Amino acid sequence: MTKQDKAQEKLRVYEYAKSLNMSSKEIITILKRLDIPVNNHMSVMETDSVSKVEQFFKNIKSNAAAKRDSGEQHAVAATSSVKKDEIAVKGTVVADTQSDKNTVTEAVETKKQLEKQVGMNNNSNNTNVSVTSRPESNTSTPRTQSTTSAPRAQGNNNAGSQRPQGAGGPSRPASSQGGQRPTSQQGTQTANRTTTSSQGDNRGANKNRSNNNGSKRFDDNKGGNFRNNRGGRNNGRGKAQYPVREKIDNTPKKIIVRGAMTVGESAKLLHKDASEVIKKLITMGVMATINQELDIETVLLLAAEFGVEVEVKIAVEDDRFETVEEVDDEADLKSRPPVVTIMGHVDHGKTTLLDAIRSSNVSSGEAGGITQHIGAYQVENNGKKITFLDTPGHEAFTAMRARGSQITDIAIIVVAADDGVMPQTVEAINHAKAAELPIIVAVNKIDKPGSDPDKVKQELTEYGLVPEEWGGDTIFVNVSAKQKMGLEELLEMILLVAEMNEYKANPDKRARAAVIEAELDKGRGPVARVLVQHGTLRVGDAFVAGNCFGRIRAMVNDKGRRVKEAGPSTPIEITGLTEVPQAGDPFMVFEDERKARSIAEKRSITQRQSEMGSNVRVTLDDLFQHIKDGEIKGLNVIIKGDVQGTVEALKGSLEKIEVEGVRVKILHSGAGAITESDIILAAASNAIVIGYNVRPDHQAAATAEQEKVDIRLHRVIYNVIEEIEQAMKGMLDPIFKEKIIGHAEVRSVFTISKVGTVCGCMVTSGKIARNAEIRLVRNSIVIHEGKIDSLKRFKDDAKEVAQGYECGITLESYNDVKEGDVIEAFIMETVERK
Numbered sequence: 001m002t003k004q005d006k007a008q009e010k011l012r013v014y015e016y017a018k019s020l021n022m023s024s025k026e027i028i029t030i031l032k033r034l035d036i037p038v039n040n041h042m043s044v045m046e047t048d049s050v051s052k053v054e055q056f057f058k059n060i061k062s063n064a065a066a067k068r069d070s071g072e073q074h075a076v077a078a079t080s081s082v083k084k085d086e087i088a089v090k091g092t093v094v095a096d097t098q099s100d101k102n103t104v105t106e107a108v109e110t111k112k113q114l115e116k117q118v119g120m121n122n123n124s125n126n127t128n129v130s131v132t133s134r135p136e137s138n139t140s141t142p143r144t145q146s147t148t149s150a151p152r153a154q155g156n157n158n159a160g161s162q163r164p165q166g167a168g169g170p171s172r173p174a175s176s177q178g179g180q181r182p183t184s185q186q187g188t189q190t191a192n193r194t195t196t197s198s199q200g201d202n203r204g205a206n207k208n209r210s211n212n213n214g215s216k217r218f219d220d221n222k223g224g225n226f227r228n229n230r231g232g233r234n235n236g237r238g239k240a241q242y243p244v245r246e247k248i249d250n251t252p253k254k255i256i257v258r259g260a261m262t263v264g265e266s267a268k269l270l271h272k273d274a275s276e277v278i279k280k281l282i283t284m285g286v287m288a289t290i291n292q293e294l295d296i297e298t299v300l301l302l303a304a305e306f307g308v309e310v311e312v313k314i315a316v317e318d319d320r321f322e323t324v325e326e327v328d329d330e331a332d333l334k335s336r337p338p339v340v341t342i343m344g345h346v347d348h349g350k351t352t353l354l355d356a357i358r359s360s361n362v363s364s365g366e367a368g369g370i371t372q373h374i375g376a377y378q379v380e381n382n383g384k385k386i387t388f389l390d391t392p393g394h395e396a397f398t399a400m401r402a403r404g405s406q407i408t409d410i411a412i413i414v415v416a417a418d419d420g421v422m423p424q425t426v427e428a429i430n431h432a433k434a435a436e437l438p439i440i441v442a443v444n445k446i447d448k449p450g451s452d453p454d455k456v457k458q459e460l461t462e463y464g465l466v467p468e469e470w471g472g473d474t475i476f477v478n479v480s481a482k483q484k485m486g487l488e489e490l491l492e493m494i495l496l497v498a499e500m501n502e503y504k505a506n507p508d509k510r511a512r513a514a515v516i517e518a519e520l521d522k523g524r525g526p527v528a529r530v531l532v533q534h535g536t537l538r539v540g541d542a543f544v545a546g547n548c549f550g551r552i553r554a555m556v557n558d559k560g561r562r563v564k565e566a567g568p569s570t571p572i573e574i575t576g577l578t579e580v581p582q583a584g585d586p587f588m589v590f591e592d593e594r595k596a597r598s599i600a601e602k603r604s605i606t607q608r609q610s611e612m613g614s615n616v617r618v619t620l621d622d623l624f625q626h627i628k629d630g631e632i633k634g635l636n637v638i639i640k641g642d643v644q645g646t647v648e649a650l651k652g653s654l655e656k657i658e659v660e661g662v663r664v665k666i667l668h669s670g671a672g673a674i675t676e677s678d679i680i681l682a683a684a685s686n687a688i689v690i691g692y693n694v695r696p697d698h699q700a701a702a703t704a705e706q707e708k709v710d711i712r713l714h715r716v717i718y719n720v721i722e723e724i725e726q727a728m729k730g731m732l733d734p735i736f737k738e739k740i741i742g743h744a745e746v747r748s749v750f751t752i753s754k755v756g757t758v759c760g761c762m763v764t765s766g767k768i769a770r771n772a773e774i775r776l777v778r779n780s781i782v783i784h785e786g787k788i789d790s791l792k793r794f795k796d797d798a799k800e801v802a803q804g805y806e807c808g809i810t811l812e813s814y815n816d817v818k819e820g821d822v823i824e825a826f827i828m829e830t831v832e833r834k
């Protein structure tokens with residue numbers, strides 16, 4: 001089986017879209033509408049999702065059919081109802097997304113507009129509808145001319161779209177439109193986009209506007225421009241009850257909505273009497289008084305009823321720009337270089353490999369530049385670029401992910417052929433898998449005598465990485481970073497994976513990027529290295545990076561050259577910041593420095609508030625609530641245990657748990673203490689950490705506290721399983737929860753006859769209380785759990801001993817204590833259920 005075949009086994013959004021002759025964006029909108037988690041066009045579509053989408057199409061079809069049946073006239077629709085409905089879906093979604101990238105309202109709108117579209121289809125024969133009496137409308141005159149024109153396949157056979165549109169009716173010269181058409185160019189543009197033709201002539205105008213480079217850069221993510229709500233479309237619907245009035249109508253063509261507003265405010269905006277608006281609302285089934293607040297959705301419907309176009313501008317999105325997913329027009333997307341991270345075990349040759357690739361593949365035309373370490377670099381192979389992140393290792397990678405930056409496309413796992421799979425190799429694989437990245441394995445050091453690449457392949461099959469020649473789908477490349485062998489093939493394989501995944505971005509808009517590293521330079525002030533992800537970054541651009549802002553003073557590329565602009569996947573060093581951002585911070589360009597400053601300020605306030613506020617991570621205590629709210633579809637878990645065997649057993653049992661469709665997903669498991677890397681992975685993947693007979697090391701505990709990661713420590717497998725199961729069912733009753741109150745280090749051990757082993761200890765954190773329970777920990781492994789027999793300060797019994805003091809401790813029925821052991825004291829506390 002070829003690599004291509006393998007890759008195609010997984011159905012990605014874009015492939016599915018292609019098969020339906022739709023764009024990824026449309027499918028994404030539908031998936032979101034159906035509450036199916038989806039990130040982008042590369043997201044894998046499970047069979048379940050496909051059937052849900054198909055069901056969605058079916059529903060639309062049957063709705064349309066039902067409406068048709070109930071209507072009086074359906075001449076046009078009958079001939080090709082399936083195709084028509086599909087296209088109706090398509091046309092509407094495009095209309096939505098194209099008009100604006102407001103993804104939040106988009107999903108809601110889709111349904112409404114779909115319904116509306118269906119409704120509009122039913123009016124298809126009603127060609128004499130007086131759509132609007134607005135003087136500015138450019139639809140009325142053409143309509144009367146077009147009553148004889150052939151119905152459109154799209155089912156947009158409402159009055160407005162029945163007329164030929166620009167090039168859509170070549171037999172009709174543009175001039176025949178007289179003064180009604182804004183320009184002939186607009187007509188042509190409209191006609192070119194046949195699927196969106198339902199939107200009438202103004203679409204052409206809007207497209208023209210968005211083609212204007214300058215303004216387009218800042219158009220993204222502003223409120224929705226619900227052009228389907230345009231005048232002319234809906235008047236036909238209400239016509240029966242409300243005959244057209246002859247008086248001059250000053251209804252605005254378009255209004256801007258910034259949030260919910262009262263009936264009175266809506267009326268003012270729509271240039272209507274409040275009574276008229278209230279009446280209209282009643283016909284829509286909404287009983288409201290003049291001071292009653294209408295949510296955005298209702299305002300949108302109301303405006304549509306009056307035939308007014310709405311632009312939704314919700315300012316709140318600006319300061320949470322990283323959460324807004326931009327949906328670009330497929331036509332605007334251009335291929336971009338893949339971004340690659342190299343991971344692997346210590347000393348397996350990550351840095352050597354990065355250096356070898358860099359020194360042997362400097363892109364043509366760039367040769368002679370002075371190598372500059374800016375966190376990433378680009379090389380060229382057969383005229384195609386690849387971006388390598390310069391900070392090898394999965395910790396840095398996952399730390400960035402934890403800050404919300406997913407910048408890597410492909411992970412290279414380096415395994416030394418003379419050493420084989422090591423603990424950090426497994427960690428790296430799991431970190432890459434958690435980020436859902438395609439993995440290429442580079443088996444390194446094949447020049448070394450005794451190296452055995454096949455053994456590495458064999459070992460990796462255990463972790464789900466099966467080479468293609470063995471029937472799997474993982475690409476393995478044998479390399480020697482030191483001898484520069486196999487590098488060419490490695491690059492080719494990266495480009496192959498990139499080709500299969502079609503990494504694309506829209507270079508023609510304001511830049512979005514991620515900070516790779518940042519520092520305070522003595523001479524130049526704050527300096528940040530960023531990787532441009534979307535759009536083009538230019539000198540002079542005002543931007544926000546994390547909670548900092550600035551204006552780009554200068555940009556230097558990885559060859560040390562000053563550049564004026566940088567497109568997607570380009571790493572660049574920038575100056576012009578006011579402060580130093582953090583690695584992983586999101587970066588976005590804004591229209592001016594004032595705006596950037598205000599957004600940066602808002603972001604830092606929000607951050608401070610959320611730091612003070614409640615935990616946003618999943619914990620077992622609030623798991624049920626998350627499941628109930630549909631926020632999580634699976635519980636991500638990291639398991640660490642004292643012995644590999646028990647870890648495997650635990651893994652097997654947990655994976656079997658399923659409660660109401662929610663399953664446990666083990667992101668990573670291994671023997672040994674809970675490390676900081678485990679916590680970072682948990683934070684990045686919203687996972688909980690289970691420690692079976694092991695403890696978090698110092699650093700890990702501190703990071704867990706800071707990142708608010710839930711760590712569950714257990715000594716009985718059954719308890720772990722029960723706890724998780726109960727939490728998922730919402731039946732967890734942590735009437736008691738363990739609270740660690742302190743640690744004492746055993747500094748000396750002596751045996752006294754009749755008393756047993758006495759431990760001379762120093763309390764290193766918190767306190768040790770006489771009535772507390774204890775755990776004896778040796779090298780992060782729990783070797784005993786029990787009670788304190790006696791606690792003494794010098795000769796006297798003590799109730800508790802605080803941090804920084806020495807004490808003598810004997811344990812109840814336990815004597816196997818060694819110097820260097822840690823006694824962890826804990827109490828069981830009553831916890832209120834959330």
Ligand SMILES: Nc1nc2c(ncn2[C@@H]2O[C@H](COP(=O)(O)OP(=O)(O)OP(=O)(O)O)[C@@H](O)[C@H]2O)c(=O)[nH]1
Nearest residue numbers: 345346347348349350351352444445448480481482
């Ligand atoms: N013989 C041989 N030695 C290699 C090869 N690649 C790397 N080495 C050596 O392996 C050692 C470790 O290489 P590094 O590149 O520092 O390994 P690393 O994975 O970056 O190590 P850390 O940064 O410590 O995680 C160095 O002494 C390299 O010279 C190779 O292909 N063949």
